[in-house]
Amino acid sequence: MSATPSSVLERAQAAGGHPAITYRQAGDRSLLIEYGEMELDLTLNFFVLAVDAALSERPVDGLLESAPGFRSMLVRYDPRVVSPAELVEHLARLHDSLPAEQEIEIPSRVIELPIAFDDSQSRAAVERYIRSIRKDAPNCEGANNIDYIVRYNGFNDREEFYAAVLATEHWTGFIGFFPGLPFMFPVDPRHTVVAPKYNPTRTWTAEGAVGLGGPCYAIYPVESAGGYQLFGRSLPVYDLQARNEVFRENPLLLRPGDRVRFRRTTEEELLSAFEDVRADRYRYRIEEHAFDVGAYLELREQVREEADERRRRREEASAEAEIP
Amino acid sequence: MSGLEILEPGIQATVQDPTGRPGMLRQGFFPSGAMDYFALQAANLLVGNPREAAGIEVTLGGFAMRLQGDATIAVCGAEGQVTLDGEPLPPWSSRRAGAGAELRIAISPGPGFRFYVAVSGAIDVPELFGSRATYTMGGLGGYQGRALTAGDELPVGTGASDGRARRLPDAARPAYGREWEIEVMRGPQATPDYLTERDMEEFLSRSWAVDRNSDRTGVRLESHRFEWARKSGGVAGGHPSNILDNPYPVGAVNINGDLPVLLGPDGPTAGGFIVAATVVRGALWKLGQLRPIGDHVRFREVTLEESIALERELSARLTDDALEPAG
Numbered sequence: 001m002s003a004t005p006s007s008v009l010e011r012a013q014a015a016g017g018h019p020a021i022t023y024r025q026a027g028d029r030s031l032l033i034e035y036g037e038m039e040l041d042l043t044l045n046f047f048v049l050a051v052d053a054a055l056s057e058r059p060v061d062g063l064l065e066s067a068p069g070f071r072s073m074l075v076r077y078d079p080r081v082v083s084p085a086e087l088v089e090h091l092a093r094l095h096d097s098l099p100a101e102q103e104i105e106i107p108s109r110v111i112e113l114p115i116a117f118d119d120s121q122s123r124a125a126v127e128r129y130i131r132s133i134r135k136d137a138p139n140c141e142g143a144n145n146i147d148y149i150v151r152y153n154g155f156n157d158r159e160e161f162y163a164a165v166l167a168t169e170h171w172t173g174f175i176g177f178f179p180g181l182p183f184m185f186p187v188d189p190r191h192t193v194v195a196p197k198y199n200p201t202r203t204w205t206a207e208g209a210v211g212l213g214g215p216c217y218a219i220y221p222v223e224s225a226g227g228y229q230l231f232g233r234s235l236p237v238y239d240l241q242a243r244n245e246v247f248r249e250n251p252l253l254l255r256p257g258d259r260v261r262f263r264r265t266t267e268e269e270l271l272s273a274f275e276d277v278r279a280d281r282y283r284y285r286i287e288e289h290a291f292d293v294g295a296y297l298e299l300r301e302q303v304r305e306e307a308d309e310r311r312r313r314r315e316e317a318s319a320e321a322e323i324p
Numbered sequence: 325m326s327g328l329e330i331l332e333p334g335i336q337a338t339v340q341d342p343t344g345r346p347g348m349l350r351q352g353f354f355p356s357g358a359m360d361y362f363a364l365q366a367a368n369l370l371v372g373n374p375r376e377a378a379g380i381e382v383t384l385g386g387f388a389m390r391l392q393g394d395a396t397i398a399v400c401g402a403e404g405q406v407t408l409d410g411e412p413l414p415p416w417s418s419r420r421a422g423a424g425a426e427l428r429i430a431i432s433p434g435p436g437f438r439f440y441v442a443v444s445g446a447i448d449v450p451e452l453f454g455s456r457a458t459y460t461m462g463g464l465g466g467y468q469g470r471a472l473t474a475g476d477e478l479p480v481g482t483g484a485s486d487g488r489a490r491r492l493p494d495a496a497r498p499a500y501g502r503e504w505e506i507e508v509m510r511g512p513q514a515t516p517d518y519l520t521e522r523d524m525e526e527f528l529s530r531s532w533a534v535d536r537n538s539d540r541t542g543v544r545l546e547s548h549r550f551e552w553a554r555k556s557g558g559v560a561g562g563h564p565s566n567i568l569d570n571p572y573p574v575g576a577v578n579i580n581g582d583l584p585v586l587l588g589p590d591g592p593t594a595g596g597f598i599v600a601a602t603v604v605r606g607a608l609w610k611l612g613q614l615r616p617i618g619d620h621v622r623f624r625e626v627t628l629e630e631s632i633a634l635e636r637e638l639s640a641r642l643t644d645d646a647l648e649p650a651g
Binding site for chain 2: 005006007008024025026027028029030031032034038039040064065066067068069070071072073074076079080084174175176177178179180181183214215216221222224240252256
């Protein structure tokens with residue numbers, strides 16, 4: 001028997017308001033389904049989440065679990081129960097049954113989280129990195145990562161960067177890498193900020209630290225290693241011990257489709273809120289708001305010119321910046 | 325309920341069960357569980373435990389523990405000297421021991437890298453999300469979410485063992501060596517979109533050295549310059565190994581820049597690098613026995629049918645009927 005010469009099982013062209021779809025084998029127990037092209041296009045993630053929801057409503061025998069990525073989904077299955085060909089067929093029918101992208105509505109919540117910019121723990125993480133891992137990293141000049149983010153994006157100063165973080169909601173595309181870690185992307189494309197990752201990675205990051213890697217924001221759920229540029233600190237997003245009521249049903253605060261809105265605070269206020277979370281005195285502000293993809297596409301069209309102009313400014317600045 | 329006390333943990337010893345907690349990828353949990361689940365299943369079978377029961381994974385050796393009650397004990401996995409109260413305990417076999425008995429595992433000269441200790445009644449730490457496995461990267465599960473240290477006292481359940489000494493016949497034990505052949509399926513990100521045919525031929529024909537920086541999160545190999553089917557990672561980053569972050573399967577051969585890493589049971593669930601090939605289920609146990617520095621790996625591409633057959637054959641070795649009385 002000869003082995004498959006390609007890792008692609010099947011491809012479907014974009015049609016009917018759906019992106020192109022590539023079905024890939026991922027070992028003998030999983031398929032990886034990729035949507036559209038390798039572009040930072042949030043509508044691809046909206047489609048992934050719609051597929052994921054449809055699959056949980058209409059599973060197939062032998063399906064073990066599904067896990068969304070930014071523009072992809074890993075589907076784990078038992079090959080003794082369902083063949084890859086049958087699974088692809090089931091997924092293709094599921095894709096066909098979905099509405100066009102612009103008509104998708106995604107269950108979503110808006111979660112407000114405080115953020116203290118340039119906090120002492122993030123600075124301590126950078127200092128520790130300089131001391132023990134790499135002295136001359138361009139992203140750590142001045143013993144912080146913020147000035148590098150400012151340079152890399154062509155912002156005039158730190159305040160302009162902070163304003164970009166605060167001006168938009170951040171879309172949770174998926175959870176991964178580490179238990180409870182949200183991969184978040186700005187909903188308003190005018191406020192996209194980009195930064196290369198650490199090279200090599202950092203061995204310590206504080207719980208609740210907020211970082212930027214590529215175009216993606218993350219909140220560190222526990223003290224851990226990491227590779228994102230750190231610029232602030234927020235509250236716990238994960239607690240197995242459920243010390244706050246928000247974690248009682250699920251130790252993870254965020255789920256795919258949630259939007260985070262940051263509210264600026266001082267580090268002193270943040271640390272006191274951190275204690276209040278632990279003591280179950282703090283109440284997270286969470287509102288249910290379905291996300292209307294059609295309205296998002298309209299907004300994206302309205303601001304396209306301004307977003308493009310800012311992107312050009314960013315790219316000019318990036319070209320000048322040193323890469324870690 | 326009785327227990328056991330850890331006297332010397334060695335470089336890393338953790339409580340593990342063979343399967344861990346699969347099904348939580350969407351929340352960012354890799355399954356954890358024994359890296360070499362076959363050896364732990366065999367040890368469980370030898371002491372009369374359910375195959376999926378929790379035991380202790382010992383890395384390299386230099387490990388000692390003391391029983392606080394009577395129990396049947398078995399050690400499977402890497403080659404090395406194991407003694408029970410000073411008497412040699414042959415590998416892949418069980419023996420009855422009384423309260424106060426000391427089990428000692430010397431540093432393994434190889435081949436193999438991890439030992440699995442099963443005690444009748446099994447390690448009875450609390451279950452977390454359906455498993456007793458320690459998830460080192462997430463700091464949860466097992467004993468207090470961490471690797472074992474000297475003085476730790478682990479609870480042991482009440483065993484159903486009849487106390488008979490048994491052994492797994494040689495023919496049922498997997499072959500260990502310093503040159504490993506690991507069965508993989510190509511992709512998800514391989515030819516034609518990400519790697520060239522030549523890259524894939526090179527990947528499958530090379531003998532890859534195992535790097536010292538290897539642990540339960542991943543086994544690192546050595547750097548290699550691929551040709552790459554793409555010039556760059558585009559929006560995802562400068563290097564052609566970069567992609568927009570996506571979920572990883574367990575056993576992924578993840579190409580981090582130029583460095584291939586085999587993702588272990590405690591690895592990251594998602595990331596922004598391509599996965600050139602994926603180790604099939606029936607070969608995953610080998611990751612636990614790869615010895616950093618000195619061992620080499622060759623990859624062999626198999627079909628789905630071959631991988632299902634491989635797993636079935638492996639699983640069929642572990643039945644009560646397969647065991648022999650030990651002298």
